[in-house]
Amino acid sequence: MEVLSDLAGERSGLMALAYRMLGTVADAEDAVQETYVRWYRLSEDERAAVENPAAWLTRVASRVCLDVLGSARVRREQYVGEWLPEPVPAASPVAAAAPPDPLDRVTLDDSVSTALLIVLEALTPAQRVVFVLHDVFGMPFDEVAEAVGRTPAACRQLATAARRHVRDGRARRASRALHDQLVAAFADACATGDLDALTTVLAPDVELRSDGGGKVSAARRPVRGADDVGRFLLGLIRQRPEATMSPIQTADGLGFIVHDAGIVEAVITVGVADAAVTDVWIMRNPDKLTAWE
Known part of the structure; x- marks a missing residue:
């Protein structure tokens, strides 16, 4: 049986995921903390029934982020002045994560740029979560669908719409x-x-x-x-x-x-x-x- 301490190594990957979904380190930390709390609250039998605890954590973290994004608009309206995503150093743990394929390295690096994070702010919560899971981290649509509670076909449509916004936002960018x-x-x-x-x-x-x-x-x-x-x-x-x-x-x-x-x-x-x-x-x-x- 996996216990909480056995899954501590998943934290960096979850932080990288949540930061790209939420745009600030503090929000990402809260989302990851809530994810581990939900794992901890499972009974021993429930934890034993989870075949892939790391995948379970990713699904739950994605759902937590989806909920946070759903309330983000209200929080933005209460924010004093302009809201911008949090810039992070290249060496920050949230900026680093192993890409699913070496060819995706540029996409992964670019996914923490202020320019792209601002574009992602214009997406719906579901579009943003699906885009990050599939286009940034290479998760198959079947697994994305489990994470966001949609069908694989619906997730493909969400990803297509998100990709169009991102492509439009990047079209004029200089080398x-x-x-x-x-x-x-x-x-x-x-x-x-x-x-x-x-x-x-x-x-x-x-x-x-x-x-x-x-x-x-x-x-x-x-x-x-x-x-x-x-x-x-x-x-x-x-x-x-x-x-x-x-x-x-x-x-x-x-x-x-x-x-x-x-x-x-x-x-x-x-x-x-x-x-x-x-x-x-x-x-x-x-x-x-x-x-x-």
Whole structure:
């Protein structure tokens, strides 16, 4: 009989799964904890009847995430300011998981990018769970159907719809090399305070969103347009002259971590499409920066 301690090794995989479904480490931890609690609450006979405990944990974690996603819209409405998914370092346990096939490595890495996680936010809860289980982790549709309580045919339809949204969201994205080149120019312009140079690399319809979670100062609404975004960024830099902005590699490509007096103040990720910076995402919510400390 498998006991709770015997299944502790499944935790990292469950965390990777739940993070991609929910978008924050804290929510993923809660979902995984609830999954283990449900296993622990089974009687000895019930646990003995489970032929594949690891698969049972995955099914239950998926259902827990599905329930959380169902209530997420209400929680988002109560959130102070803009809500963004939590960026995580490449070395974070939730960012790493063994792909079902080496050819899927790019898909797995990309699945923790801010750009893709924002696209996944636009999916229905069922679409998101099915997409993560099948397209990211390679779970067969028969097993996906058990996890989400749908037929395999219905899960295929959900995956097709989700894949279309994801494909549309990724269609204009630049290559990693071009992304990093433009983001480096973006950083140089910010460092020198050159508004003209900065607006040159920004798309005319660029959008900046910052997440403070109501705990630190952040723009309550998106800032849009090259001139407004450029002035907003340079204004932030002038307000915090002692802060340092250091380059980091993120799942989106080159990004930045901001320190002030040795404290992580922000993580900045950038979206690039059509040879211009189209999105600037600034994470300032301290609850979503713990992995970077």
